[in-house]
Amino acid sequence: MRVGLIGLGRIGRFHAETLARRVDQLIVADADRNLASEVAGRLGATAGDPWSADALVIATPTSTHAGLLLQACEQRIPVFCEKPAAPTVAETLQVAEAAERCGTMVHIGFQRRFDAGFAAARQALLGGELGALHRAHLLTGDPRPPAPEYVPVSGGIFRDCHIHDFDILRWVTGLEAESVYAAGANRGEAFFAEADDVDTSAALITMADGTLVTLQGSRYNGAGYDVRMELAGTLATWAVGLGARAPLHRADDGAFPEDPWPDFQTRFAAAYTAEIEAFLATARGEQDSPCTVRDALAALYLAEAADLSRRDGRPVQMAEVTK
Ligand SMILES: NC(=O)c1ccc[n+]([C@@H]2O[C@H](COP(=O)([O-])OP(=O)(O)OC[C@H]3O[C@@H](n4cnc5c(N)ncnc54)[C@H](O)[C@@H]3O)[C@@H](O)[C@H]2O)c1
Structure with missing residues (x-):
């Protein structure tokens, strides 16, 4: 070929x-x-x-x-x-x-979608091992902000960064969202606010079956590149991204990995x-x-809803942004 x-x-x-x-x-x-x-x-x-x-x-x-x-x-x-x-x-x-x-x-x-952890969680959930899913949590922490000149053309943190969380949420759970209530904050350099963007993000996503999903993000996650997902069902709770290189200090035993994930290229090398x-x-x-334009559109709709919600300071129904 x-x-x-x-x-x-x-x-x-x-x-x-x-x-x-x-x-x-x-x-x-x-x-x-x-x-x-x-x-x-x-x-x-x-x-x-x-x-x-x-x-x-x-x-x-x-x-x-x-x-x-x-x-x-x-x-x-x-x-x-x-x-x-x-x-x-x-x-x-x-x-x-x-x-x-x-x-x-x-x-x-x-x-x-090609990361072994996300794929295993999806298989377990869809295979019934978790029982009924009641809640999920997603997190993306970038170790450092992108270049200042990229921020104004990035589309903002929800379209640029959390689009991955929105896609994996749909793919792992097989569920569609009904509403999004998002918030953002500027805790770092001024160029985020100047571009009408935020460097810290959170959202509550309600799925069509009532599953409650929380999302968090940061452009200043100094400990390393941190991508995680937790899925809690009536029979079991599964977590993705808690492996040996997760950039987390474990307060209970004081442990921290020797080589925490430094960037997306390293964390997702096998997936790419x-x-x-x-x-x-x-x-x-x-x-x-394995991922169509309609899938990309569905993730973008979630980003649109989150961005609108963050700006308006109110929950946004997915029906408001889908065409
Ligand atoms: N899946 C992921 O995790 C992931 C990670 C990084 C980037 N991306 C995506 O990949 C894309 C590229 O990002 P990047 O960080 O590699 O960008 P980059 O700026 O590092 O590289 C872009 C390259 O494209 C070239 N280029 C620009 N316009 C061109 C054109 N019309 N024809 C031919 N070449 C052209 C530039 O010279 C440059 O070498 C973006 O859409 C980004 O969202 C995805």
């Missing part, structure tokens, strides 16, 4: 290494041609036209996703695109409709590899898309 890869920044370079070891030919491209040549030379890939390949991976900035996805749909090239499918609901709907009209396979990159392997299997026609 010949695979094209557009965008060789933080995440694109990681995907390039995975792809280079697994496909017959990898054709890389970046707006920075020198970067494309450098990556191609290092990995034995080709710097060239990615649109000539049998399948395409998009890892460019979010603002470019919709245009590239629409082109891939029209050309009927199976495509993997980093999250989010697009920054706005209108563009995401446009891409979903194009994918369905053209019958093009689109896989959106929510890599937590597994999702690209899944994309290749999907592009070969062996399975359906």
Whole structure:
């Protein structure tokens, strides 16, 4: 299989290494041609036209996703695109409709679906081991804030960061949300407030079956990169992300890991590899898309509801934001 890869920044370079070891030919491209040549030379890939390949991976900035996805749909090239499918609901709907009209396979990159812990929790819950789910908790703590210039174009903490929590919540539980009541605070540098964003977040999400979900986030989680989920049912409680590298001081015995998770690249390295392997299997026609544009849209609706709730200071019904 010949695979094209557009965008060789933080995440694109990681995907390039995975792809280079697994496909017959990898054709890389970046707006920075020198970067494309450098990556191609290092990995034995080709710097060239990615649109000539049998399948395409998009890892460019979010603002470019919709245009590239629409082109891939029209050309009927199976495509993997980093999250989010697009920054706005209108563009995401446009891409979903194009994918369905053209019958093009689109896989959106929510890599937590390929993390062993989240997958095991989902299997246990859906297999009945937890009994009836009554409550869940989600947490994402970034060790340090993104670059100040990225914050105004990020879409805000709910669209940029918690979109992963919203997707994994739907995927693990198989439930849809009914309402969101979110809050935010600015505890750090001024550029978050200047961009009308927050660096600290919390939300209460009520699922359609009555399950209560709490969510917390921080751009200043100094202990390390911390992603966790807890699922409490009538028979058992399962936790994801409490492994040996969880960046937590255990007050009871004073323990702290020697090498706490430093960043998302390290924490989810195996998941990023597994999702690209899944994309290749999907592009070969062996399975359906593991995360469709409609899934990305559902996560974006949750982010829209959370952002609106945080701004208005009131609970928002999902029906207010879905189209
Ligand atoms: N799934 C995850 O956990 C995860 C993590 C990081 C980033 N992302 C997503 O991946 C995307 C890229 O993020 P990043 O941090 O790697 O960005 P980045 O800025 O590090 O890299 C983007 C690269 O794309 C290139 N580029 C820009 N416009 C281009 C165009 N039109 N054609 C070709 N190349 C172009 C840039 O030169 C740059 O090398 C974003 O949408 C982001 O949301 C997802």
